[in-house]
Amino acid sequence: VSSPIPTLREYGEFLESLDTPLDIDALLAVEGLPSAAGLVATGTLLADTARDLDVLEPDDFEEVVDFEPAGGRRVGRRRWLVAAAAAVALLLVVGSVLVQRAGDDTKTERPAGTDSNPTTTDAPPPPDAQAVAAATGFVDAVDAFDADRAIGYLADDADISPMFRSVGATNGEATRVELRLLFSLLQAQGYEQIVDPAPNGHRCTGNGTSDSGTRLRCTFARDGRGLTDTGTYAGSRLWVTVRDGEIARAAMYFQLEGFSAEIWEPFADWVATTYPDDVEAMYTDATQREARLTDASIRLWERHTNEYGGAARDYVGQVRSICWSTKQRVAVEGATEFYDESWGRILDDALPELRALPRPAHPLTDPYDHAFDIAEQFAADMRSGNVDVDVIHELELIPAMLDCRFHGPS
């Protein structure tokens, strides 16, 4: 059947050629699990693992929760290892299927600039010390918002444009001047980047090599306390390619789950309402998707960020704190490891405290109009043993209440 739009079918094939394999290591890191490559290196065969799983007693799974990343202390009991291996093997097996499929689709040469998600399925060889040193130094400089030091690691022809994309800043020509402005913007927005070592204890880990150099993935966390105390967004990553001891390419990926809804959008709405004349200076256009990188913009970001946080920050922080405590109670007192009556009662206990918090009038607190009604519904669902996924989704969209839905990512 011919397409009513010329070349649309061919464009569809082009889009399919851009399919990238899942980055299983990154997913594992987000899940707080060690790298699959490290596990394979222990010599544990997946087939053996799967066979052994059938003879595990239920209590064996208790130990999965506490197991240490590969490279940590040596494990004495075989069943501990098997249980630990099982947890990773599940994701590894699934990932391998996906990686294999996607790998078949990626043989078409990708256009320049789209290779921002390097992925390997086998354990890559360890990167050389020079590459690790350059990558670690660069990431440390990024952490410290030290532009001079970061620029010192860059090759003359370094491509740093991908660093700008995921932070909502226009990348312009991604020059060194703009890198300084980017750092200033992030500081003005009130963010701190917190060192978040990789599960195996190394800040930067090898992610394969290519003609363009040695690829490394470095981890960090981002803390959004400047705009509102909505906590830390862990799992963010910075990919760098090192060539001859210099950074040839750097791509920054912020783990933004919840960030846009919790911070970016409410703040953008507030600016548009409170300071409509500043929107043009702060953002590249009226959609407010990207921050403008100019000195004037950064001054406005800093001023408005400070004003915006205020009392709402304290309120959201208290909500988060109560939910966090409630989650800890569930971990200690919960009768099971899944939603049940005991979890419902614990959440019920927290609701009066949440409702009693004095709520300031602020756009950031609007989501709390119905937040505790939803939490009450969730508690009732757990008590009746009939949890509604839609209720969980509603709850997890409310700032600072991720912990009150107890487990499972949003």
Added chain:
Amino acid sequence: MRSKARTPSLSLATNVEAFSAFAESAEPRLKRALVALYGVDVGQEAAAHALVEGWRRWDRVAGMTNPVGYLYTIGRNYGRRRARVTEPRFPVPPAEHMPWIEPALPAALDALPERQRQAVLLVHAHGWTLSEAADVLGVSKYTVRNHVDRGVAKLRAALGVTS
């Protein structure tokens, strides 16, 4: 000491096998539907996120009548939260590799309303039937048809297609 009620009722090995088979089948469809909605970067990320969620909730997902539709909803919610900051992008193919593709097409697709773009891409770019699209998107095939028709009309106008 709490018990482990979350342990799946089937053996773990059986669950791995079942989920692997499901993921192999579901992943391309999820990816196509979400990339069509949010662009290449966010769409693929959303599909990965949905599959991880699928495994995390496999004890429930395994029994669903339309598990792909359920995971699509999870991916859509994830993409919606990401899309504000990371704008949907439909890249222009490099001319040296695919010179025959209409250069204005990616921008025209980007300008379409999300649902219309998604329907047009799934049906006319990836060759899905209306029923296949309706199944994954959780809407009727008449709704898909409606989005396709409107989207095609806008695309043709944007590209100046008259024949």
